[in-house]
Amino acid sequence: MQKERYIRFDRYLNNELSKEELKSFEEELKSDHDFKEDFEIYSALESSLGSKLKNEEEEIKLRKTLSDLGSQHLKQVENTKKETKVISLFRYRNLMVAASIALLIGFFLFNNGKPVYGDFAQHNSLELAVRGDNNYAISKAETAFNSKNYEEALKQLSILSSNYPNDPEINLYQGICQLELNNYVEAEAIFDEISAGNSSLSTKAIWYKALTFLKQKKFNECKEVLKTIPETAEEYQQAKKLLKKL
Amino acid sequence: MNQKPHEDQVYIEALLKNDSKVLSKIYTKFSYKIVSFVKNNSGNTDDAQDIIQETLVTIYHQAKEKNLILTCPFDAYFFLLCKRRWLNELKKRGNNRVTIVEEMTSITEEQEQQVEETEIFELQHQLFESKFKELGKKCQELLKATFKIKSMEEVAKFLGVSYGYARKSKSECMGKLTQLVKNSKEYHRIKS
Numbered sequence: 520m521q522k523e524r525y526i527r528f529d530r531y532l533n534n535e536l537s538k539e540e541l542k543s544f545e546e547e548l549k550s551d552h553d554f555k556e557d558f559e560i561y562s563a564l565e566s567s568l569g570s571k572l573k574n575e576e577e578e579i580k581l582r583k584t585l586s587d588l589g590s591q592h593l594k595q596v597e598n599t600k601k602e603t604k605v606i607s608l609f610r611y612r613n614l615m616v617a618a619s620i621a622l623l624i625g626f627f628l629f630n631n632g633k634p635v636y637g638d639f640a641q642h643n644s645l646e647l648a649v650r651g652d653n654n655y656a657i658s659k660a661e662t663a664f665n666s667k668n669y670e671e672a673l674k675q676l677s678i679l680s681s682n683y684p685n686d687p688e689i690n691l692y693q694g695i696c697q698l699e700l701n702n703y704v705e706a707e708a709i710f711d712e713i714s715a716g717n718s719s720l721s722t723k724a725i726w727y728k729a730l731t732f733l734k735q736k737k738f739n740e741c742k743e744v745l746k747t748i749p750e751t752a753e754e755y756q757q758a759k760k761l762l763k764k765l
Numbered sequence: 766m767n768q769k770p771h772e773d774q775v776y777i778e779a780l781l782k783n784d785s786k787v788l789s790k791i792y793t794k795f796s797y798k799i800v801s802f803v804k805n806n807s808g809n810t811d812d813a814q815d816i817i818q819e820t821l822v823t824i825y826h827q828a829k830e831k832n833l834i835l836t837c838p839f840d841a842y843f844f845l846l847c848k849r850r851w852l853n854e855l856k857k858r859g860n861n862r863v864t865i866v867e868e869m870t871s872i873t874e875e876q877e878q879q880v881e882e883t884e885i886f887e888l889q890h891q892l893f894e895s896k897f898k899e900l901g902k903k904c905q906e907l908l909k910a911t912f913k914i915k916s917m918e919e920v921a922k923f924l925g926v927s928y929g930y931a932r933k934s935k936s937e938c939m940g941k942l943t944q945l946v947k948n949s950k951e952y953h954r955i956k957s
Binding site for chain 2: 556582584589
């Protein structure tokens with residue numbers, strides 16, 4: 520009797536019942552509470568397990584994406600002190616950077632062979648993923664910086680830095696804004712301070728100090744600073760490239 | 766209930782398509798709040814990452830199976846789900862000294878309802894899965910095969926049995942599972 524019932528459920532869900540069978544099935548659903556309850560569970564199970572098992576592989580792939588994103592965005596801040604920090608760049612941005620460098624190679628010929636600031640100042644976009652609650656200032660700072668509105672970005676970053684006084688990332692971006700706004704003294708002071716500390720951004724700060732000299736065409740000072748970037752640093756390759764051109 | 770989806774439906778679609786570019790926005794835009802909530806309540810960043818990931822996977826399953834339509838902003842919906850999941854987790858860990866730092870989230874009835882739907886969906890999902898594991902090995906294998914392989918003819922071939930036998934066994938196994946669910950305490954709790 521019970522077994523019969525489940526066979527009917529299966530056939531109903533597969534649209535295999537004849538007209539008469541269908542009619543009595545639907546009548547039973549209305550009149551027999553137990554029958555109805557069984558059917559509801561049966562079909563919910565069918566849909567739930569079916570969906571789960573069919574999408575098993577897709578779920579694994581999604582989990583991989585999410586755990587990558589999680590480690591990239593959430594752990595970044597925590598690991599600042601321990602590891603070299605990689606601020607993610609959008610891929611297309613990388614391509615644009617590559618393309619613009621290629622285009623700019625031509626300009627070197629007209630510049631006495633000396634490199635110019637613009638060729639090397641490719642800032643990673645500002646992504647202050649996980650900070651306290653100052654959401655408004657964070658998103659404003661990000662938007663402003665990433666759209667090269669350095670004045671506004673500097674304003675927002677200053678607000679943020681009062682909440683996170685010793686945050687090297689916020690400080691670094693303040694420095695970059697100052698540099699972009701040609702406030703060399705302020706920029707240099709900030710970069711000096713960061714590079715004196717032991718955060719993972721210290722070599723990045725050295726690199727930016729070199730760029731501060733480059734922008735002022737102080738090539739010798741620039742060279743000296745570049746030489747202090749250790750081989751193990753993320754910025755070493757860039758530094759080598761720039762040194763060659765100087 | 767033919768509601769128009771909220772513009773944040775893009776996040777649901779990104780989960781379905783495994784679109785990491787859009788998904789990364791969930792992490793940059795909405796997650797810091799969850800991290801600080803977890804951290805303020807006896808957790809760490811790893812806990813927060815797990816909570817966020819499990820919540821997103823649940824939303825994915827609900828979207829896959831039930832065609833979830835988001836009618837409220839993702840932010841509040843997602844935050845509330847993560848928050849409640851973390852509080853549950855703390856309970857499981859036997860941590861009773863929770864100082865719940867309330868976030869200033871004003872919740873509309875609609876959001877509350879959407880959150881509840883997702884939670885009920887998950888409870889049901891978990892119940893079904895745990896009962897599935899109580900089935901005998903043979904039933905488990907047979908059902909796995911029937912759900913993964915589209916046609917029952919192929920299932921029969923795969924298992925080396927006749928088509929009729931495969932069909933009959935399938936409905937029998939599903940019947941057993943139905944009874945296991947029906948007789949569980951959890952089922953009645955979810956239902957009420």
